[in-house]
Amino acid sequence: MNSIWFRDLRIDHMTGVGGRAERLGSHFDTIPRLTLTPPSLMPTSGLEGRQRYVDQAVNAAAADLPIEFTGPCGQGRSTLLRHVAAAVTTRLRRPAVCLLAGDDHPADLLQRLVDEVYVMDRRAKLPPETCADLLRRAGVVSVLDELAGDTARVGEVLSALPGCAVVIASDRPRLQRRGRSVVLPGLGEAAASTVIRRDLARPLSIYEAAAIHRLIAAVHGRPLSLRQAAALVRVHEHSFAALADRPHDIHSLSLGGLSHAQRQILAYAALLAGVFLPGDLISAITGLGDVAGALAELRRRGHIEQHEDRFGLPVCRGERNLASVADYVSAGNAARVIGDWLTAADPASDAALPVAAAGLSLIKFGAKQLEWDYVVRLIRVVEPVLALAGRWEACRQLLELGMRGAQAVGDSAAQAFFAHEQGTLALCQARTSEAGTLLTEAVRIREALGDVPGANVSRHNLSLVAASGAAAAEPGPAQPEPSQPEPSKPGPSHRGRWVRRAVSLIAAILGVIVLSAIGINMFHDDSVNTGLRLPPATDSLPDTPLPVPETANTGSPLTPETSGTAPTTTTRPTAARPLTVAPRNVSFRDAHVSPNAPIIRRLVSITNLNDAAAIMAGGGIDGSDAYSIDRDDCGGRILRANQRCEIAVTFRPSSIGLHVGKLTVADLSGRTASAELTGTGFVLFGVAIEGSGRGTVSSGDDFIACPGSCEARITDPARNQITLTATPSPEETEDSYNNFAGWRGACSSEERKATCELTVAHDVIVIATFNSVIK
Known part of the structure; x- marks a missing residue:
């Protein structure tokens, strides 16, 4: 059984069921024993014309100052960073970790960095502050490639790494005043000529030597264009002189010489851009059999990159290549192969992580296309891999997306699984109210579906939620005053304060059950209703702790009960506030009725003004079919008090005139809010x-x-x-x-x-x- 430790919890992964949490005793050492791994020295050959930029990065790292290198795609940013990491390790004798950062949450990024630098005696998720301290003490230089987001996101990443050296590469400057920003230019003529001669693999003729000067100037020394041009000349498809006259066509001309198999491999690499996979998995995804020769030729032509025994494309090159070879790819087929691979694999193995990353790319692609069937299946096998790797923020986002997809396709079993995993994650992060709501829902659905093993695990985790609440309510031992050797007994004021705290605790737990009872009927099909009954309201404390929901041997509906004989009184519940939408009247600018017209998009914010968390059911549009939801960040998401989510609505009319629509959002308790949509189409x-x-x-x-x-x-x-x-x-x-x-x-x-x-x-x-x- 695979497990991951976090503080005093151990989460055991149970295939098809989810994580089972165990609270460890106070004797347990919550911090694993860690050992620094020896730094890996990467090869430093093959870098032309960039040594001074490597020196700049090493000097910045020595002073623990952030530095970034920016430039367009194909300018050699990733290659530069790999050489920077090697130089830092060699010259500064400090561990350097080069990672594809992408849009990773800072907490996940910290965990990944620690996992690269340290070996732990057990698999553990460490708190972000612990990760930052470990990285700082080890003198780690974080080399982050393709860091996505705006200046604020870069600021969040730097704030998560106080006192650490950070080297960044991205398409545009983002550091501003936080560090040094260096624009990466094209290669100079001498370095560019060296790249061409190396990739051409033969001496230049006298005529070619004159032509490459024009070519270098025409492509502004861009390394990728130089490599692709050299490949076209090497296979006798074009001359340097002709390419110098058509610099903007080099990429498309290079694609024109690819075979069907090479185009198919490139298409899948573009679909999974940012992920590097072994050749055997690429063979399985494409169905081509032996792909070694095709991969080698694609690499020589500059269409694909190789990292050790894995092949892929940088993120920035994915979209353009996919647009050129989209007819050669099937996302559904790739999802099936990757899903089968992960189902059969050990989710804690080193080999599972890059495959899960490929699955993550497919999930994002499928969600945009609303291909919920394969998205839901992939999330169920990708999420355990990320959970065991400690990438819990990625898990949280995946589970919210999975809940939305499961609701869309009516998959109650998947809804129960996602609710269980969301609740278990909330338990680990001490969000007990959310944990109780979600795990209660998971028990409810699993009981209704007859999933006894799943219900038992969800019920077990729910018992830890109740135990956590009870422990929080128990008074600790009274502390003696400095002048008194013996602790004094609590007086009436102490006793009253304890009672008030306990009443608040019980009210909170009852609130969780009430929320589950009144809000969960939209969570699944009506045929899965289990008839949850509420305990009677009481204004006094029960003599025994609030029990965890159990199922009688007769298979009766889940019925939480309270014990105690105190009389009950009817209390008026606090009226729930509605959700709020901003803006309530969304006006779109006039839209061109044309298939080539730019997309007009507006964001609508939904805010939960209630004190309790709300589980969102997503949005829908009525009225004109000119409106559609482009992105729904609300569906399946838990909105805590005063938290908000966003829905992106697009306006693309197919006829002229005024178009009126309505966006309606709802949570699982039945509360709704709406925004009026208006826009005009023109020709x-x-x-x-x-x-x-x-x-x-x-x-x-x-x-x-x-x-x-x-x-x-x-x-x-x-x-x-x-x-x-x-x-x-x-x-x-x-x-x-x-x-x-x-x-x-x-x-x-x-x-x-x-x-x-x-x-x-x-x-x-x-x-x-x-x-x-x-x-």
Whole structure:
């Protein structure tokens, strides 16, 4: 059984069921024994023209100052960072860790850095402050590639690493005043020539030597373009002189020479950009069998990168390549292969992490496409890998997304699994109210589905929630006053304070059960209703602790009960506040009715103003089909008091005129809130006048009046019926006059009529020809 330790908890992974938590005794050492790993020295050959930037990074690291290198994709940022890490280890004798940071939460990033530097006597999740202290004491230099986010996110990462040296590479400057920012230029002519000669693998001819100078200038010394150009010349597909004249076409020309198998491999590498996989897994995903030769040629052509025995693409090169070879990839097939691989693998093995990272990329891609079936399946096998690796913030985000997907496809078993894992994570992070709500729901659904093993594990974890609350309520031993050798007994004021705390605790636990009872009916299908009954309200403490829900041997519904004989009184519950939406009236700017029009997107914020947490059920849109939800960060998410989430709504009309819609969001207790959506679609009506003569084009209502070429925007459906009249200019000379010669474009006709009737539903261009006719 695989386990991970956190503080005084041990979480045992149970396949298909979720984590089972065990509270360890006070004798247990909560901090594992750690040993520094010897630094790994990476090869330092193959870096051309960048030594001074390596020196700058080493000097900044020696002074524990942040430094970043920025530049466009293909400029060699990742290669530079790998050499920086090697130089830091060699010259400063300090451990340097080079990681693809991406959008990792700072807490997960800290855990990853510690795992690279230390060997632990057991698998453990360490608190962020402990990780930061360990990294600082070891003098670790954090080398972070492709760090995503804005300046504020970079600030969060640096704040999580106080006193540590950090080297960053990204597409644009983000450090500002926090450190030194260096723009990475293209290679100089000497270094660029060396790269070309090395990749060409033969001497240059006299004509080629002259042509590469033009090529280097044309591509601004960009290393990736130089490598791809050298590969095209090496396989006799193009010459350096021809490529120097077409620098912007080098990438597409290089793709043109790829075989079907090579395109397929590149397509999957682009889909999983940022993840480097072994050749056998690439073979399984593509179904191509032996891919060694194709991978080698793709690497020589500069289309794919190799890190040790793994192959892949940097994140920044994924989107462009995928757009070029999208017909060669099937995300569903990749999800099936990766899902099967992770199902059969040990989730705690070193080999599982990169495959889980590939699954994470597919999950993000599938969620954008609303492919919830494979997204839900992948999350169920990816989440345990990340949980055992201590990447709990990534788990939290995955579980929220999984809950949304499980609700969308009506998968009650998956909902129960995700609720269990969310509740267990909340238990570990001392969010007891959320833990109680989620684990109670997991028990409820699993009991209704007849999943006895799953319900037992969820119930066990729920017992730890109740025990945590009871322990928090127990008074500790009274401390003696300095002048008194013996502790004094608590007086009435102490006793009253303890009672008030205990009452608050019991009220909180009852609140969890109440929330579960009134809010959970939207969480799953009505056929899975288990009939949870609430305990009677009481204004006095029970004589025994609040019991954990249990199931009788008769299989009766889950029925929590309280013990004690105190009389009950009816209390008026505090009225729940509604969710709030901002803005309540969302106005979109006018949108072009065209398949190539830019997407217009607005963000809507939803805030939970209640004191208790709310489990969100997501959003939906009624009214015009011009509106759609582009991103829903609310569905399946737990909103704590005064916390908010966002939904991105896009406006893409297919017809002109005003479009009205309504965005409605709800939580699992049935509370809803809505925002009104309004926007107008338009088409463009263009008139062009050509020929040697002069004339005007106008409509009868003067909506169109063009003495020359003009353009009008049509937003009113009442104006989509347009009659145009072409009128030659009455001006004449002694030798000529103006004559209407006919229509082209939308009014094209063999008849030379001066009028044209149009019904406008999309962009229209009408061309009127006027000629000067000799008398």
